[in-house]
Amino acid sequence: MKEERILLHHGSGGRLSRDLVQNEIVPVFDNPALRRLEDASPIESSKGRMVMTTDSYVVQPLFFPGGDIGKLSICGTVNDLATAGATPVALSVGFIIEEGFALSDFRRILASMKGTADSIPVPLVTGDTKVVEKSKGDGIYVSTTGIGTVPREIVLTPLKMRPGDAVVINGPVGNHEASIICARNEFSLQSTVVSDCAPLHGLMKAVIENVPDTRCARDATRGGLASVLTEIIETSGYGITLDDESIPVDSDVQGICDILGMDPLLMANEGKMVIIVPAEGAETCIRAMRKSFPNARATIIGEVHDRAPQLTVRTRYGTSRIVTMPMGTQLPRIC
C-alpha cells in the first residue's frame, strides 16, 4: 500500500487544505470552538468574549512590492481577528530562522512588523526564536497569534445569512498573488503590481458600526474569493451568485492572469474583506469601507439566494458558470 504523504497542495487553501483540516485535524481535537472553522475562534472564559487566531507565514520572496513577511504576518492575524469583529488586544510571534540568514534582513522584518503593529495599534507581548540548520528552512518562517475582544452584541456568522443579502468587497482582487508571482520573476513578467497587504480592523469596525446587522466577513487570502465564499456557502446552506462584471480586477492583474491562465477569483489577497450584509445595508457598508480606504473600489459583487448552495458566476455574456473550490494551488504557494 502506498503511504499517504503531505503534498504541497495540502497547503494551498483549496479543497485539499480543507480536507486535511476537516478530516485529519478537527476530528482529533474536536471541540465547539474549533468545529466552527472560523478564522478567529472564541475562547470560553469567565472574563468575557475573546477570540484567538493563529497563522504561519512561509511566503517567498520575503520582501515584495507592497510588503514583506513581517507586515504580512501582522496584517494577516489582525484581519483574522477582524472577521470576528474583534479589536486586537495582543500579538505573539514565533520565528523559525534558517542558519546563515542575514541579520540585516531580520532587522528589516522586525521593523516592518513593529510599524504595522503600531499602526493598529496592538502590542506584541511575547515571542520565541528558533534557529534551524542551513537547508532545513527557507530564510525565515513567521508564526503569529493574536487575541482580541468582541463586544457582546457582535456575533458574525454565515448562519445569520438570508436570501437577498448582498456580498460586498472593499476593492480589487488578485493583487497580492500577482505581485508575488512577479517578484519571484519565474515568468519574466515586468509589472508594477503591488500587494494589497493591509490591516482591515478599522474597515471592519466602521462597517459594523454603520451596519449593525452585518452577517459575516472573511478576508480572502489563500484560495482567494472562491475559497472563502465556498466555505461561507457550506456553513450557511445558501448559494451565492457573483456578477463577473462587478468584481473589481486591476488591468495589470488581469493581464498577468490572461498570460498565465489564472483565475482572479482563486488568487490570494491580503487586504480584501468579503462582507455579507442585508441588501438594504449594502450602500451604507460601501460608504463605511470607503471612509477607511478612500481610494478603494468597494462594491457589491453578488447576492445570496436559496437555490442550490453553490457559488455561481454570471458572466458578461449572460451565461453562468459554477465555481468549485480548487483542489490545490493554481501555481506555487504564495502566502
Added chain:
Amino acid sequence: MKEERILLHHGSGGRLSRDLVQNEIVPVFDNPALRRLEDASPIESSKGRMVMTTDSYVVQPLFFPGGDIGKLSICGTVNDLATAGATPVALSVGFIIEEGFALSDFRRILASMKGTADSIPVPLVTGDTKVVEKSKGDGIYVSTTGIGTVPREIVLTPLKMRPGDAVVINGPVGNHEASIICARNEFSLQSTVVSDCAPLHGLMKAVIENVPDTRCARDATRGGLASVLTEIIETSGYGITLDDESIPVDSDVQGICDILGMDPLLMANEGKMVIIVPAEGAETCIRAMRKSFPNARATIIGEVHDRAPQLTVRTRYGTSRIVTMPMGTQLPRIC
C-alpha cells in the same frame, strides 16, 4: 564589511539567544509586557489578568523515548503558562509541514497533542497549516501559543526574591537532552534514558496553594538550569549558590555527560520546574511537588544570597565554581 548572519547558536537558549532577543527584538517592539522577558507575558485587558506565551518546536528526531514533537509542544506551552501561576484556557497551533511528510506521522503527532491537551485539560481552539517545498523544512515544525488566567493575588517574579530563599527543583536534570542525543544515534550510545517531557501546571498549582509566598518559577528548558537561573539572577539582582551534590542527576544521564563532556546544568529539560520559595516554605514546596509527581526526587538545590549577582556551584570537594550562561549549545540543538 562582513555581513552579520544568524548562527545556530542564536537558537540555543544560551547567551547568543539572549543577545538576539534583548538587542534585536525587544528594543523594536518595546513595551512593558515584552520587556519583562517572562516565559508568559501579561495581557492588558479590561477582562482581568491573562497571560500569553508562544513557542516554536523544531526538535529532531520528531519521536523520541518519552515523547514526540506533539507532546513537547503542548507541555512546553502549558509549562510556560505555569511559570506565571496561570491556568491554561486555550491553545492554538501552527504547523509548517515539509512536502512529502508521511500522513501517518502527522496523525501520530496530532493524537499525541490531543492526549496531552486532554490530560491538562485545555482545548486547542484554532490552528493553521502550511506546507513548504521538499528540503525547505525538516518534516514538521510546530508553533503553539497558549493563553491562561491568573488569580489576581498571584504575582510570580524574581523581584520578590530575598536573600536566604531556597531554590527547589522537582527532579533530576538533563534527561530530555540526553534522550534526544541517544535517539539521534550520532554517537552510537546505547541508553534507556527517557525524556522528562511532562505538563507541570498541576505541580505549580499545588506549590502555589501550599506556599502562597512563592517568589517565582521557571521551566528549565533550552539552556538548562544554568540559563534560567542566570536570567533570574539578572532580574532579581541577587546571587544564587547551588550545592553540586544536591542537584539530582540520573546515573545514565551522568554517564552520557561524562562520555560527551557535557554539563548537566546546561542540558535541556521538558518537565523540570525551578521554583524559588522562602526558606521556611521549602519543605512544604517539596511535599506539594511530590504529591503531583509521586516518584519525582524533588529537592532543595541552592540558596539565594546578596553577595555577587552570579551563579555559583559549590562542588563536592568544598571548592566553588562560577557558572556563566553558555554562548551557544554544547551540542546540536535538541528542542
